[in-house]
Amino acid sequence: EPEVTQTPSHQVTQMGQEVILRCVPISNHLYFYWYRQILGQKVEFLVSFYNNEISEKSEIFDDQFSVERPDGSNFTLKIRSTKLEDSAMYFCASRISGGQETQYFGPGTRLLVL
Amino acid sequence: GENVEQHPSTLSVQEGDSAVIKCTYSDSASNYFPWYKQELGKGPQLIIDIRSNVGEKKDQRIAVTLNKTAKHFSLHITETQPEDSAVYFCAADTGRRALTFGSGTRLQVQP
Numbered sequence: 001e002p003e004v005t006q007t008p009s010h011q012v013t014q015m016g017q018e019v020i021l022r023c024v025p026i027s028n029h030l031y032f033y034w035y036r037q038i039l040g041q042k043v044e045f046l047v048s049f050y051n052n053e054i055s056e057k058s059e060i061f062d063d064q065f066s067v068e069r070p071d072g073s074n075f076t077l078k079i080r081s082t083k084l085e086d087s088a089m090y091f092c093a094s095r096i097s098g099g100q101e102t103q104y105f106g107p108g109t110r111l112l113v114l
Numbered sequence: 115g116e117n118v119e120q121h122p123s124t125l126s127v128q129e130g131d132s133a134v135i136k137c138t139y140s141d142s143a144s145n146y147f148p149w150y151k152q153e154l155g156k157g158p159q160l161i162i163d164i165r166s167n168v169g170e171k172k173d174q175r176i177a178v179t180l181n182k183t184a185k186h187f188s189l190h191i192t193e194t195q196p197e198d199s200a201v202y203f204c205a206a207d208t209g210r211r212a213l214t215f216g217s218g219t220r221l222q223v224q225p
Contacts, residue, residue: 043215091157101146105157
């Protein structure tokens with residue numbers, strides 16, 4: 001069964017450094033998402049992406065964040081200058097089409113900012 | 115924006131008993147309500163979902179009910195098994211396709 005994959009599974013970085021989290025959505029899916037989950041808290045929406053542009057973003061997704069689909073398979077989340085409070089689990093999700101609501105989640109990347 | 119409340123935060127049941135998890139939502143425009151199961155170290159896995167034009171949906175031991183008037187929906191797991199132990203999240207989608215999640219319920223099924 002096709003799955004969303006994410007790399008790396010764990011990332012430790014120093015405050016102020018840039019990180020790039022990578023996702024490979026399910027191959028025929030057209031809509032892509034990033035969510036985050038701070039330890040012990042809710043899963044929170046960050047951004048949605050369709051047709052090579054951002055569809056929607058939350059107030060969390062400020063200028064320090066950016067997303068990109070650099071090729072036909074990868075979908076990346078970049079944090080330009082990490083802060084301690086960016087430490088969280090980051091999930092990528094994908095959805096097949098406009099009429100199908102189901103989002104499929106990847107296993108996540110645990111980011112720790114020191 | 116949408117706000118989803120989920121109760122209880124933890125639930126312990128004996129194997130074979132039923133488990134019920136309840137969620138309420140605030141935005142009457144929400145029209146899609148998925149439930150996800152998250153096992154330790156893994157991403158959320160969809161287990162069942164319901165759309166606002168349906169009041170109940172069942173899939174084997176799992177069922178979801180929706181009351182649009184009261185703006186609440188519930189997950190029912192019957193004949194619970196130890197492998198049902200996980201964190202369960204409800205979510206709501208207003209049609210913008212940005213899911214708003216509840217805070218999660220840690221279900222422990224005691225053998």
